[in-house]
Amino acid sequence: MKKLKLYCVIIGNALNRRQSLFSFMFKRKERYTDGVKWKFLEHKGPVFAPPYEPLPSNVKFYYDGKHMKLSPQAEEVATFFAKMLDHEYTTKDIFRKNFFKDWKKEMTSEERSKITDLKKCNFTEMSDYFKAQAEARKSKTKEDKLKIKEENERMLQEYGFCVMDNHKERIANFRIEPPGLFRGRGDHPKMGMLKRRIRPEDIIINCSKDSKHPVPPPGRKWKEVRHDNKVTWLVSWTENIQGSIKYIMLNPSSRIKGEKDWQKYETARRLKKCVDRIRNQYREDWKSKEMRIRQRAVALYFIDKLALRAGNEKEEGETADTVGCCSLRVEHIKLYPENDGQEFVVEFDFLGKDSIRYYNKVPVEKRVFKNLQLFMENKEPDDDLFDRLNTSILNKHLQELMDGLTAKVFRTYNASITLQQQLKELTNVEENIPAKILSYNRANRAVAILCNHQRAPPKTFEKSMQNLQTKIDAKRDQLADAKRELKSAKADAKVRRDEKSKKYVSKAVQRIEEQLMKLEVQATDREENKQIALGTSKLNYLDPRISVAWCKKMGIPIEKIYNKTQREKFAWAIDMAEEDYEF
DNA sequence: GAATGGACTTAGTACCATAGGT
DNA sequence: ACCTATGGTACTAAGTCCATTC
Numbered sequence: 001m002k003k004l005k006l007y008c009v010i011i012g013n014a015l016n017r018r019q020s021l022f023s024f025m026f027k028r029k030e031r032y033t034d035g036v037k038w039k040f041l042e043h044k045g046p047v048f049a050p051p052y053e054p055l056p057s058n059v060k061f062y063y064d065g066k067h068m069k070l071s072p073q074a075e076e077v078a079t080f081f082a083k084m085l086d087h088e089y090t091t092k093d094i095f096r097k098n099f100f101k102d103w104k105k106e107m108t109s110e111e112r113s114k115i116t117d118l119k120k121c122n123f124t125e126m127s128d129y130f131k132a133q134a135e136a137r138k139s140k141t142k143e144d145k146l147k148i149k150e151e152n153e154r155m156l157q158e159y160g161f162c163v164m165d166n167h168k169e170r171i172a173n174f175r176i177e178p179p180g181l182f183r184g185r186g187d188h189p190k191m192g193m194l195k196r197r198i199r200p201e202d203i204i205i206n207c208s209k210d211s212k213h214p215v216p217p218p219g220r221k222w223k224e225v226r227h228d229n230k231v232t233w234l235v236s237w238t239e240n241i242q243g244s245i246k247y248i249m250l251n252p253s254s255r256i257k258g259e260k261d262w263q264k265y266e267t268a269r270r271l272k273k274c275v276d277r278i279r280n281q282y283r284e285d286w287k288s289k290e291m292r293i294r295q296r297a298v299a300l301y302f303i304d305k306l307a308l309r310a311g312n313e314k315e316e317g318e319t320a321d322t323v324g325c326c327s328l329r330v331e332h333i334k335l336y337p338e339n340d341g342q343e344f345v346v347e348f349d350f351l352g353k354d355s356i357r358y359y360n361k362v363p364v365e366k367r368v369f370k371n372l373q374l375f376m377e378n379k380e381p382d383d384d385l386f387d388r389l390n391t392s393i394l395n396k397h398l399q400e401l402m403d404g405l406t407a408k409v410f411r412t413y414n415a416s417i418t419l420q421q422q423l424k425e426l427t428n429v430e431e432n433i434p435a436k437i438l439s440y441n442r443a444n445r446a447v448a449i450l451c452n453h454q455r456a457p458p459k460t461f462e463k464s465m466q467n468l469q470t471k472i473d474a475k476r477d478q479l480a481d482a483k484r485e486l487k488s489a490k491a492d493a494k495v496r497r498d499e500k501s502k503k504y505v506s507k508a509v510q511r512i513e514e515q516l517m518k519l520e521v522q523a524t525d526r527e528e529n530k531q532i533a534l535g536t537s538k539l540n541y542l543d544p545r546i547s548v549a550w551c552k553k554m555g556i557p558i559e560k561i562y563n564k565t566q567r568e569k570f571a572w573a574i575d576m577a578e579e580d581y582e583f
Numbered sequence: 584g585a586a587t588g589g590a591c592t593t594a595g596t597a598c599c600a601t602a603g604g605t
Numbered sequence: 606a607c608c609t610a611t612g613g614t615a616c617t618a619a620g621t622c623c624a625t626t627c
Binding site (some may be wrong): 185540 | 584586588589590591592593594595596598599600
């Protein structure tokens with residue numbers, strides 16, 4: 001009786017917690033309609049990068065073959081370069097030029113007058129010193145490593161959490177970005193520039209008036225303390241490379257992020273209800289008398305069919321030259337009236353977000369093809385394909401078609417609906433768990449391919465594939481042996497009327513067969529995944545309730561699909577979705 | 584309607600702890 | 606018990622989209 005009671009209390013607590021989580025979510029919506037994000041916010045402020053520690057005097061810098069003692073400021077920047085010496089980009093002209101220019105700004109006038117050529121700088125002693133340090137760190141004793149771990153944990157406990165409206169929440173990034181050399185992605189015009197050290201005087205603190213305000217380091221001041229409850233960030237500062245603002249915000253597991261995430265998928269589900277209408281509409285618009293409407297309609301077709309990003313304009317020379325749908329240029333597509341037996345093929349070849357290449361050959365409808373020919377008439381390769389269109393025009397149009405609709409909703413919608421369809425198509429309740437998981441990963445993969453989520457093939461890919469193959473071969477041999485053994489055991493059983501060893505061996509055969517299967521599945525999965533990153537779509541595009549429902553239907557433990565962090569992020573969905581959930 | 588600033592989501596990669604094999 | 610491939614995570618860059626200002 002006592003035990004039962006205790007059990008009820010525990011369950012009761014769990015239920016209360018869940019209910020409160022959700023009633024809280026719903027209530028909020030009613031409570032704050034005017035953009036208010038919280039009523040109470042308290043935190044400890046950011047953790048700054050550790051101060052620069054000058055090099056020991058035996059680690060020398062040489063200019064033009066001669067030893068030269070650098071001022072601390074100049075030395076610090078020099079170490080940034082030294083740490084990157086093994087990277088290919090320190091050989092790039094732009095990187096070196098940007099670095100040298102910014103480095104000179106940190107030098108004393110004396111240093112500046114002496115050091116005039118980067119090629120004459122010798123950083124190798126510094127570089128070797130840091131390599132040795134990294135080595136030393138790796139080979140530290142268990143106790144030392146434990147100490148570091150404990151210290152990290154202490155920092156996390158002290159600075160890694162905040163209180164927002166009665167909830168203790170995890171902070172995503174409580175450490176200020178340390179100084180260093182900027183390395184953008186792709187061909188970035190600012191690579192190599194000095195990312196300066198952030199001081200308390202650069203920091204804006206956001207918290208509620210009635211909270212215990214974070215305290216700046218001794219003798220220092222914050223730039224500002226404000227109490228803006230219309231935003232979700234706790235700390236901000238302006239970064240010096242692009243002049244943009246950086247923020248400290250909450251972890252994806254937090255209420256405020258979870259709610260927003262949920263909202264995102266609800267918007268995508270609303271699109272599901274009216275996507276047919278919208279598709280009919282843009283097909284009609286391909287015939288419009290107005291060029292701007294035709295362009296809008298063709299762009300939307302690409303966004304819908306190919307899950308392209310919106311493509312905002314970018315300031316030339318400030319960032320790498322990348323494009324999205326609305327910013328496509330004539331040079332990014334090729335038209336083939338006929339290609340490999342298909343009619344009206346468009347070949348896309350451009351660099352998208354993060355300078356990831358998008359390459360695709362797709363047959364399109366005749367009207368789209370004719371329109372594209374029209375848009376390209378009398379244009380140079382570097383002219384805009386959609387010269388009468390930009391993201392603002394497109395999104396205004398989308399807003400009229402559905403409340404809250406923007407270009408990126410199509411990516412979310414198409415990703416999620418693809419997962420749902422693929423899961424239906426690929427999985428079979430009868431199969432065993434590894435086979436089901438392979439199917440899940442394949443469905444996930446279909447989405448990643450749609451969204452063009454790529455990764456550099458792991459450096460150890462070939463080797464690890466080989467290792468796996470060796471294992472598979474070994475397992476095959478083992479299976480063959482076991483089968484032979486089973487045969488003789490069967491014969492034995494007949495003669496001696498002893499079923500025991502036969503049963504035992506047959507169990508072993510079964511076990512080995514399963515192991516072999518698992519390995520083979522693993523090999524297939526890995527091979528197919530060579531250049532594809534599943535994480536991004538899983539984290540940002542797939543309605544988690546689809547996966548949760550699928551797990552329930554297929555009898556798969558959720559842990560097989562989502563790791564701990566992911567389960568925390570998707571806690572709302574794990575609680576919410578039933579077996580019959582439909583996106 | 585163009586430019587700018589601001590807030591927030593989405594993105595790939597480097598690094599590190601650790602699981603799982605020897 | 607030791608070693609190493611792998612998964613998980615931290616990091617921070619690079620997008621989207623909206624509001625504001627001129």
